[in-house]
Amino acid sequence: MIRFRILHVDLSSRGLHIEEPTPEIMAECIGGKGLAGHYLHPHVRREWDDPELPLLFMAGPLTGTSAPASGRICIMSRSPLTGAICDCSVGGSFGWQLRRAGLGGIVVTGRASAPTGIEISDGSVSFSDASGLAEAGTDLLHRDLRDRGAVACVGPAAFHGVRFSSIMVDGVYAAGRGGLGLVMASRNLKYLTVKGTGSVPAADPDGLREAAEDIRRLVAAAPALMGEYGLRNCGTAACYDLMSWNRMMPTANFRRTFFLPAAGMNSHAFSERWKPRRVGCKGCHIQCKRVGEDGVHLPEFETMSHFSALLMNTDLDAVREANTICNSMGMDTISAGATLACYSEITGEKLTPSRITGLLMDIALQRGEGTLLGQGSRIYADEMGHPDRSMSVKGMELPGYDPRGAMGMALGYATSTRGGCHLRAYPISHEILRKPVATDRFSFEGKARIVKIAEDMNAVIDSLTACKFFFFGCSLEEYAAAFSAVTGLDVSAQDLQRTGERIYFREKMMNSSLGFSALDDDLPSRFFSEPGTHGGGIEVAPVDREEFLAARQRYYTVRGLDDSGLPLGEKIIELGLEELS
Amino acid sequence: MRGLLDKYAAKLVTAGLAEPGDPLLGGLDAELEWNREDDATPVLEEVIGGMGINSILFSRPAEPYRTIIEHLCRGEVSSIRPRDAETRTFLHDLPVVRELAAGPLLEKLRIRKSVIVPGRGIVTWGTVSPEQAFIFFSSVCFACFVKFFSDLLEERRQGGLSSLSRTVLARVLEYLPEYPADVPPLMSGPFGKEEDVYAAVAQAGRLTVENGLVDSFFGNVSLKWRNTLYISQTTSSLDELEGCIVPCPLDGSSCVGITASSELGAHKETLSRTGADAVLHSHPRFSVIMSMDCAEDCPDRGYCHIRCSWKRGVCGVPVVPGEVGAGPTGLCNTLPAAMEDSNAVIVWGHGLFTRSIGDLNGAFRRLLHIEGECRDLCISMLMEDH
Numbered sequence A: 001m002i003r004f005r006i007l008h009v010d011l012s013s014r015g016l017h018i019e020e021p022t023p024e025i026m027a028e029c030i031g032g033k034g035l036a037g038h039y040l041h042p043h044v045r046r047e048w049d050d051p052e053l054p055l056l057f058m059a060g061p062l063t064g065t066s067a068p069a070s071g072r073i074c075i076m077s078r079s080p081l082t083g084a085i086c087d088c089s090v091g092g093s094f095g096w097q098l099r100r101a102g103l104g105g106i107v108v109t110g111r112a113s114a115p116t117g118i119e120i121s122d123g124s125v126s127f128s129d130a131s132g133l134a135e136a137g138t139d140l141l142h143r144d145l146r147d148r149g150a151v152a153c154v155g156p157a158a159f160h161g162v163r164f165s166s167i168m169v170d171g172v173y174a175a176g177r178g179g180l181g182l183v184m185a186s187r188n189l190k191y192l193t194v195k196g197t198g199s200v201p202a203a204d205p206d207g208l209r210e211a212a213e214d215i216r217r218l219v220a221a222a223p224a225l226m227g228e229y230g231l232r233n234c235g236t237a238a239c240y241d242l243m244s245w246n247r248m249m250p251t252a253n254f255r256r257t258f259f260l261p262a263a264g265m266n267s268h269a270f271s272e273r274w275k276p277r278r279v280g281c282k283g284c285h286i287q288c289k290r291v292g293e294d295g296v297h298l299p300e301f302e303t304m305s306h307f308s309a310l311l312m313n314t315d316l317d318a319v320r321e322a323n324t325i326c327n328s329m330g331m332d333t334i335s336a337g338a339t340l341a342c343y344s345e346i347t348g349e350k351l352t353p354s355r356i357t358g359l360l361m362d363i364a365l366q367r368g369e370g371t372l373l374g375q376g377s378r379i380y381a382d383e384m385g386h387p388d389r390s391m392s393v394k395g396m397e398l399p400g401y402d403p404r405g406a407m408g409m410a411l412g413y414a415t416s417t418r419g420g421c422h423l424r425a426y427p428i429s430h431e432i433l434r435k436p437v438a439t440d441r442f443s444f445e446g447k448a449r450i451v452k453i454a455e456d457m458n459a460v461i462d463s464l465t466a467c468k469f470f471f472f473g474c475s476l477e478e479y480a481a482a483f484s485a486v487t488g489l490d491v492s493a494q495d496l497q498r499t500g501e502r503i504y505f506r507e508k509m510m511n512s513s514l515g516f517s518a519l520d521d522d523l524p525s526r527f528f529s530e531p532g533t534h535g536g537g538i539e540v541a542p543v544d545r546e547e548f549l550a551a552r553q554r555y556y557t558v559r560g561l562d563d564s565g566l567p568l569g570e571k572i573i574e575l576g577l578e579e580l581s
Numbered sequence B: 001m002r003g004l005l006d007k008y009a010a011k012l013v014t015a016g017l018a019e020p021g022d023p024l025l026g027g028l029d030a031e032l033e034w035n036r037e038d039d040a041t042p043v044l045e046e047v048i049g050g051m052g053i054n055s056i057l058f059s060r061p062a063e064p065y066r067t068i069i070e071h072l073c074r075g076e077v078s079s080i081r082p083r084d085a086e087t088r089t090f091l092h093d094l095p096v097v098r099e100l101a102a103g104p105l106l107e108k109l110r111i112r113k114s115v116i117v118p119g120r121g122i123v124t125w126g127t128v129s130p131e132q133a134f135i136f137f138s139s140v141c142f143a144c145f146v147k148f149f150s151d152l153l154e155e156r157r158q159g160g161l162s163s164l165s166r167t168v169l170a171r172v173l174e175y176l177p178e179y180p181a182d183v184p185p186l187m188s189g190p191f192g193k194e195e196d197v198y199a200a201v202a203q204a205g206r207l208t209v210e211n212g213l214v215d216s217f218f219g220n221v222s223l224k225w226r227n228t229l230y231i232s233q234t235t236s237s238l239d240e241l242e243g244c245i246v247p248c249p250l251d252g253s254s255c256v257g258i259t260a261s262s263e264l265g266a267h268k269e270t271l272s273r274t275g276a277d278a279v280l281h282s283h284p285r286f287s288v289i290m291s292m293d294c295a296e297d298c299p300d301r302g303y304c305h306i307r308c309s310w311k312r313g314v315c316g317v318p319v320v321p322g323e324v325g326a327g328p329t330g331l332c333n334t335l336p337a338a339m340e341d342s343n344a345v346i347v348w349g350h351g352l353f354t355r356s357i358g359d360l361n362g363a364f365r366r367l368l369h370i371e372g373e374c375r376d377l378c379i380s381m382l383m384e385d386h
């Protein structure tokens, strides 16, 4: 059985109480994303700045145990950027400390009268005055608070109202997408710290050891993880050359898909320049993050891609500097880079390195041109009279995989519940990284069901709060064994998959209640009319609109949605969600 | 989906894993499609409906696999536990159910990638492609083949084969295809153009499959040209390497090799230690079987695949421990050193690596020769007993 103690914090009254979800709720939700959705659903129609809309921090059932890479946490609320539901899986040590402090999650409501910190240490919870810290960068705050355990905080951008503000964990792990940092700042919550000294028991320690061994063996056999050019040796930057080689590197605000100077701005170039060492999340032996010898964190793949190719920037220092600014100010690097690219296309200005970093500071502090840019590319492009130049889905800017190079990715962007996000269906796994096997990336054949299955599976992974990267090597089969060993429940991979379907479908229900429909499950028009950059024996044609719509229709059928992308009554009943509809 | 279903149905037949007309493949997108009609489709439809998968495969295995699998499933066996390293890593064990009914199939398929139904066939599935179902099917056949011969070798050591074992062995040997006697030369180096390098790698892969030197079409091939190593991609099929060869600069200046074979590190290290230009690796069945046959009374028994401390060899070829990939017990830690002293090395329970200079001719011929020797040795050891 999974026992989770959830701490409810009302910032308005400074009220605290502990609640334990029933075993039935835990079985239906698993933890993490699933449990956060459970708490969000009744309030989802509240606006993002409504103090009664909960901001949720949920660990998973494996967090704090010896199950590999399960120390992540899910943060969830409604997105100020898209208006849709939004959850982020974030690494670091927050979840691990939370479980060791005897808690499974935190539900934050209310609004403090002034910037505030919440400090949790095992059984005790206290509030602290953070009035003088609103303008503090996340890196400095982490440095000053880290003796109090794990730190989740927002930077100045959130307090200035940037719609793509992030919540930073332990200084460098970003809950980046969708502007959850702005939700946190709107409650006058500057930071949370948590420290725990307990342990998280497993019902069957031998079973957990065996499952962990299976997971490690499969991870070792996966070139994308432990290979010479895998995430352990090269970090997520390893994907940079791959996207370039496959002619799907978003370039010049997605006008092209190949950036010639990319060959000199890759993982190798960063390593030569800054001689990094590897770091990473608690409980993970891959350690895919990088810190240069001067102590500065190096950008991850998405950031490298958007602050080089997307902006046509060839200055390596500017890429690293942009990453540092975004992390310290607390802004999502993907949305920040893509919004600047949108600005560059609309204004026709080629952004120099100093303009890039200057505009980022203007956005973070909401001054000059940065005021409008801080609202995200969709609002900016609308205001400028060029809505088609915002390369976003549901208002969330697209990351570093051009959809013309992978049809599953094109469909996955459109159907994602949080908008332009690659991580819900993660088709890159089979379309590019060939895991579990390769699929034809230029074909929609079979992709509707593949996307749906992957969305369900990733909903499980984010509910277990495991790391998606591990699934380049292993499958739910091994994590189901770990889950069973920890909880004492006898649960198969397919049982979890079914639970994942329910979790993801509930997100569709929440979005539909907010007015999202097929009109929003779409890609920017550019992808249907303009080709990518051919070369290296690869033709990158526009996405065929008819085929895309047919695949989306098949996805709706498989997912249990009607032609408008709205949940079907019979599916709601089949999944036992009628009470929530 | 129909194209993929037909492709893998045909591939099962050409690989000698199923007989023509036997493979039944279903693929599900919005609609469920089958490659042909069959009485089993209602049961399999129920299975696919009860799982988050997109493809299913059911077929009788061809001979000699059918005889072998029936033999291993006799009695009350509820699961077969293969000993070879590859299957242990990816499939764990092979459940057996006694009837082709949705309930028992679902119970096992929810936790494993295959189910054997004695007298009927093997059921496997995929989440993104029928190719996964094909691979699992092939792996079950391979694992059972290896286990069958390994068990017999063990039985022989324990005092001799039973009459049942002898009868089954005789039957299996009747079905074994002839060993290829003469193979034409491969493309020869030195190569002047990059496209010839790609073609040479693809040709070596294809001939390895055509000559029956692989399990599931898997293995890997690499060839060094100028400052780049051209290596087959992970999960690529050795008989279809065109478009699946990745050029990895040897100075490490690019990470495109992230999709290279999981043995890239072992290939690179082998080449740098030996001065060779080419490495070929596959899973020839008898080399794998013989690598696992060990009479030593050893404290590491059960862990031979990761820490065999004896200096062993088969047919003059060293045998070393090592798991797939680059973990602490990975073969990347054991293979390259062994390749310094020998142009061929067998990794315990996994497969055979060979190397050569200039092109892949030497590596390919060595592979073919060693597997032939291992096959002769294995059969003669078992027949001695008759």
Ligand code: SF4
Residues within 6 Å of the ligand: A069, A091, A092, A231, A279, A280, A281, A284, A285, A286, A287, A288, A289, A467, A468, A469, A470
């Ligand atoms: S692989 Fe990277 S992101 Fe995943 S848990 Fe490990 S360090 Fe964190």
